[in-house]
Amino acid sequence: MKQVHGITRECFERDVVPAYEPVVMRGAVGHWPLVAQGRAGLEPCLQYLLGFDGGQPVDAVLAKPEPTRAFSYRPGLDGFNFMRDKRPFGALFEQLWRYSHFPEPPSLAVQSALVSEALPGLAQTNALPLLDTAVPPRIWIGNRATVPAHFDDSHNIACVAAGRRRFTLLPPQCAPLLYLGPPDHAPTPAPMSIVPDLHRADPAQFPLVSEALARAVVAELEPGDAIYIPPLWFHQVEALAPHLNILMNYWWRPLAAPGRPDDLHLAALRLAMLALRHLPDGEREGWQALFGHYVFGARGEGLAHIPPAQRHLFGAIDAERDAALRRELIGMLTQT
Incomplete structure (x- = not known):
């Protein structure tokens, strides 16, 4: 995957977005206080986040510690392999801390919580200079887990603040090779592959995956790194650190017409x-x-x-x- 260092907003807008290919931006958010706290360890980082806790319950998902650790479909596609509920950040952080003492804990994650509502003030203290401040960040917090290959219809910058994440990206032309589930029946609002982990796919059950992976680009991100994912590019995202992984991401689209979002x-x-x-x-x-x-x-x-x-x-x-x-x-x- 293409990588750049010392990215500026001018370079991002001039060179990265128009190319319509994923780019890793090393150290793009290395200045964030949240990154420093993430490097300090699970407890200092969670204490830092609690200082911004607005008390609003957030969506959390919990799955058994299966080998792929993927938030995915059940084998018969008649449902999903995780439970979803709402809980305060304090309760979730306490559960993450307890799970850090388990040899093989369940996979637990808050996914796509709007930072301005869940952790007010965090975005201002940890700003992304590549975008307008009007683009609202979302936060993803959890232990080791995988989100199977899916696509979004928005531009996306994902910033690793704690732990490590591996991104596997494939162009939209790989859709026929990825065994996609129905667009109106997916674990998330985004259409998703039924293959829990492309890198562990059974070749007898999913023979086309090897052809897809031949066209994939893969990168592992450390704290402070960011990645640009163009609209419609499929991406499988693996949170690799055993106890704590934090990602802040930014979705945006240009206006389709004056005053009307690009949303159709x-x-x-x-x-x-x-x-x-x-x-x-x-x-x-x-x-x-x-x-x-x-x-x-x-x-x-x-x-x-x-x-x-x-x-x-x-x-x-x-x-x-x-x-x-x-x-x-x-x-x-x-x-x-």
Whole structure:
């Protein structure tokens, strides 16, 4: 995986994001007080975080200490292999401390807690200079565990504050090789592979995984390191330290139209699956060709035959037209 040292915001915006490939940014958050506390050990780090505890319960997941330690599907895909509940940070930290004395503890983690609500003030004390302060960080705290390969539709910077994490990243073109579960039935909001750990996949059960891994890039991050993950890149994330791993990450997208978030991607994917699923193969191939043109192909010289002012949905969309199109689509979807 590509690596850079001494990254600046100018370099990140000019060189990293436009390249659409993952990049490890060594030492990008090495200045964080949280990183210093993480290096000091489990107890000093948890005490430091308790100083920011706002008292709000957070989502926690707990799984048995299986070999892969993955928060994943049950074998029959009829559910998931972990329990989920809400608990205060103080209770979770006490449980992590107790588990640190077990030779093989269960996997326990807080996942994607909004820092401004759960630990107010922590983000201001541990700021990421590569992004605007308006981008809200989320925090992931736990012991050793794996999140199977999945994708997000947002840009992502993930910063390791304590412990170690191994990232295995694969381009979106690897989707047919990853044995993806249904997009509306996954352990997290992100569509996910049913393979708990790509590096331990049974070749008899998942023979295509080896082909996917041949296209993968892998990096191990230490405290203070960060990684940029482009939208739609699959990533398996392993928290490697036995007792404490902390990650802060930042998801963001540009505005799709003035005042409107860029938020329709997964909804469009599900709607297309619902709308086209019943069609015969020939017609589905026809729609595939039309999607290739209307959604992905028609741009630049391909639109030269249409005056710029008359391109409508092919062209720029202002906030008023965006809102009108949304109302039109809502009307189409609610027709009985």
